[in-house]
Structure formats: structure tokens, C-alpha cells
Amino acid sequence: MNTSPILSTIAVLGGTGKEGKGLAFRWAKAGYRIFIGSRNPEKAKATALEILGLLDGKAFIEGTTNIKAAQAAGIVVLTVPYPAHRETLECVREPLQGKLLVDVTVPLVPPKVTRVQMPPSGSAAQEAYAILGKNVQVTSAFQNISFEQLLHAEPVECDVLVTGTSQEARMETLKLVLAAGLTGWDAGPIENSVVVEGLTSVLININRQSGSKNAGIKITGIPKRIANTTVE
Numbered sequence: 001m002n003t004s005p006i007l008s009t010i011a012v013l014g015g016t017g018k019e020g021k022g023l024a025f026r027w028a029k030a031g032y033r034i035f036i037g038s039r040n041p042e043k044a045k046a047t048a049l050e051i052l053g054l055l056d057g058k059a060f061i062e063g064t065t066n067i068k069a070a071q072a073a074g075i076v077v078l079t080v081p082y083p084a085h086r087e088t089l090e091c092v093r094e095p096l097q098g099k100l101l102v103d104v105t106v107p108l109v110p111p112k113v114t115r116v117q118m119p120p121s122g123s124a125a126q127e128a129y130a131i132l133g134k135n136v137q138v139t140s141a142f143q144n145i146s147f148e149q150l151l152h153a154e155p156v157e158c159d160v161l162v163t164g165t166s167q168e169a170r171m172e173t174l175k176l177v178l179a180a181g182l183t184g185w186d187a188g189p190i191e192n193s194v195v196v197e198g199l200t201s202v203l204i205n206i207n208r209q210s211g212s213k214n215a216g217i218k219i220t221g222i223p224k225r226i227a228n229t230t231v232e
């Protein structure tokens with residue numbers, strides 16, 4: 001775990017949902033202090049208790065509003081459906097200043113979720129950066145990991161591609177990937193998030209064709225020692 005007190009506190013906005021709850025579970029298990037954010041603090045408290053129960057009470061996890069969670073944490077993770085992306089970010093713009101946002105959002109456009117349909121800014125992560133401004137570092141990660149893989153302690157086979165506005169931000173995010181028990185790769189600048197976010201529609205398509213729920217990707221041909229790190 002990160003030893004810096006501020007970087008060892010994570011807010012998961014929309015953490016009451018499927019993907020956010022799974023990530024929060026894994027980071028709480030790894031020893032991070034977790035604040036579950038929600039539009040409804042009672043819902044967030046119930047989710048925090050649920051995760052605490054799964055960890056036999058051996059974790060720090062609290063539920064609160066999205067704004068209070070963003071205020072309390074050094075790293076803020078966004079796990080809301082794309083239609084809620086802009087509104088949620090505008091609510092937490094102030095408390096996010098000077099911090100790191102990890103955007104997990106995939107800009108799916110139902111009902112055609114098996115078709116890549118990116119927003120005009122290029123990707124959800126680039127849109128987040130435009131909304132939050134240059135005083136917020138933004139990374140993009142976990143879009144290719146199904147929630148089905150997260151809410152248990154088993155190892156996960158598929159990899160996580162991390163893009164972001166700076167190498168430092170990507171490094172902090174790769175630490176979170178490792179803490180969640182996953183293998184991560186520095187996938188370059190935030191502009192590359194278009195590929196990673198778009199890949200989710202490809203994986204949903206493969207899932208539908210195969211009857212699976214867990215299609216993912218794995219990077220091959222690279223020594224494992226380079227994983228979960230970044231080289232200038």
C-alpha cells in the first residue's frame with residue numbers, strides 16, 4: 001500500500017454500484033482507507049457495511065456523499081454510468097483540485113453497447129480532464145475488467161491498461177492496480193484512453209457471442225517484471 005497518508009485514502013464515487021463496489025472491496029482488503037461516495041449517503045453507508053462484512057470488519061471503509069468522499073481522499077475513482085459522468089464530475093470539481101482522478105467510465109451508448117461510440121472529446125477520460133482543469137491529474141483504468149471478477153479474493157487473469165495525463169499519475173494508478181491483485185501496464189498518454197475505453201465494447205461483443213461474462217485482455221511478450229511500473 002502507498003505509505004503517504006493522503007494517497008492511501010481512496011474515494012470511490014458511485015461506489016454503491018457494481019464496478020465501484022468490487023474495486024473498493026479489493027482496495028479495502030489491501031489496507032487502503034476507503035470512502036464510498038453516492039448521491040445518497042444512506043445507500044453509501046449500506047454498501048460500506050456490506051464490504052466491511054465481507055472482510056470480517058478488518059478494514060477502514062465509510063459511506064458518505066460523493067462530495068464528502070472526494071474531500072476526504074487523495075485519490076478519487078469515478079465509477080458511474082456515462083450519462084452521469086459530467087454531472088458527477090461538476091459536483092466534485094472543487095474538492096478534486098490538486099488530486100488524482102482515476103476514471104473507470106466507459107462511454108457506452110445503449111442499446112448498441114457492442115459498438116464503439118466515443119464522445120466528441122475523444123474519450124470519457126479526456127472529457128474528465130477538460131471538465132476538471134489542468135490542476136487535476138487524470139488517469140483512465142479498469143474499463144476492461146468485468147465487475148464479476150472483482151468482488152472476491154481470487155486472482156484475476158486479465159490485465160489493466162493505464163493511460164493518464166502524466167507519468168507520475170500513471171505510476172500512482174499502477175500501484176492501485178497491483179493493490180487490487182491485478183497486472184497493469186503503462187499504456188501511455190490520456191489520448192490513448194480511446195483505445196482502452198473502446199475495447200470494452202469489443203469485449204462485451206465477445207461475451208455476448210460466447211455466453212461468457214468475463215472476457216478480458218492480456219499483454220504478452222513482455223517480461224512480467226516490467227508490469228505495474230512505468231519507465232521514462
Ligand SMILES: NC(=O)c1ccc[n+]([C@@H]2O[C@H](COP(=O)([O-])OP(=O)(O)OC[C@H]3O[C@@H](n4cnc5c(N)ncnc54)[C@H](OP(=O)(O)O)[C@@H]3O)[C@@H](O)[C@H]2O)c1
Nearest residue numbers: 014016017018019038039079080081084105106143146147
Ligand atoms: N459493470 C462492469 O462490469 C464494468 C466494467 C468496466 C467498466 N465499467 C464502467 O464503470 C462505470 C460504472 O459501472 P457499473 O456497472 O458499476 O454502474 P452501475 O452499477 O449501474 O452504477 C454505478 C453507480 O453510479 C451511480 N449512478 C447511476 N446512475 C446515475 C445517475 N443518473 N446520476 C448519478 N449517479 C448515477 C449510482 O450510485 P448512487 O445511486 O449511489 O449515486 C450507481 O450505484 C460505468 O461507466 C461502466 O461502463 C463497468
